Amino acid sequence: MYFGMNEHIMKQVGIRGKDIVVLGVEKKSVAKLQEERTVRKICALDEHVCMAFAGLTADARIVINRARVECQSHRLTVEDPVTVEYITRYIATLKQRYTQSNGRRPFGISALIVGFDYDGTPRLYQTDPSGTYHAWKANAIGRSAKTVREFLEKNYTDESIASDKDAIKLAIKALLEVVQSGGKNIELAVIRRNQPLKILESKEIETLVAEIEKEKEEEAEKKKQKKSS
């Protein structure tokens, strides 16, 4: 059941930078009469953690709500914000419980969870419907995730994530590999250390896409010149 699921899932990319974590999601083009802002795939769980999900939106709502309550409950009992691993483990445990009892079906979502621990370390985790979770430096889920992951394996270096902007551009580049129509279909969210979640406006994304296209052209020009000389 889970192997075929990937085909219908919107592409998502998560990148862990040095001082920034980035989540990029392919935006499904909405119908003409539909209000765009109600289709939100990236949600804040707390001020320093957010997650993007792929799969059944209705199931995701439940998981996100439980996670948000747990984030505040944790703050209440231990006076500390959750670590990204803690809340990932909580979500994964919740999902696993629903795979092992009768009368219930598993949550049909995979999630990319990003954030900063209170000691300042950036984290990226991925969970799937079975309830397993793993930490990643960069990852992709959804259609053609394999292609995107291969792109990331080639291009994720210390250089390529040296600055915040570079990390964001890497996420966009990774998504552009597989997203058809370019900047308009990308939704991007970033968390910087000690700052709340920020969802980039489409204008900012367009500017960055334009920069990336320019850089690509310049690269192609250089290669041509090298060949001819």
Place this chain on the structure above:
Amino acid sequence: MEYLIGIQMKHDYDKMFKLSEKILLLCVGEAGDTVQFAEYIQKNVQLYKMRNGYELSPAAAANFTRKNLADYLRSRTPYHVNLLLAGYDEADGPGLYYMDYLSALAKAPFAAHGYGAFLTLSILDRYYRPDLTREEAVDLLKKCLEELNKRFILNLPSFTVRLIDKDGIHDMEKLPIGPK
């Protein structure tokens, strides 16, 4: 025979809880109940912000607090706390809410809890005007503290003062009272 009595309370105990960027809750009363109840309200106000993407208004937060206090009052585990909730709303401006341990809620131009209230409320009654400027309001507060210094049996060496306006919560310098 004459005796001199000097009673000193703990003066570094912060009783104000930040519910959100523009709402403060001042909670006094039974030891333990204060922190327990205030932190519970604080986390629930934050949860609302996470769930909905925007913060509760001061009026909504006050009524939420009142409902919680009223429910607990009618259970086997009532909270014995007196509260002052202060906040700034984009639409309605600044607001102050007075709540006591019986869960009575009132929006008031000025308020006080405790024994100090017996002395300060009359000062506030006399000098409060709805159109006070920021400086005038702080001066009025200073007047209240002078009165306490003069007539109150307890020695209260310092007061934590916070101010809420459209830009959020601001810590002001501690107002010291004592022999001038």
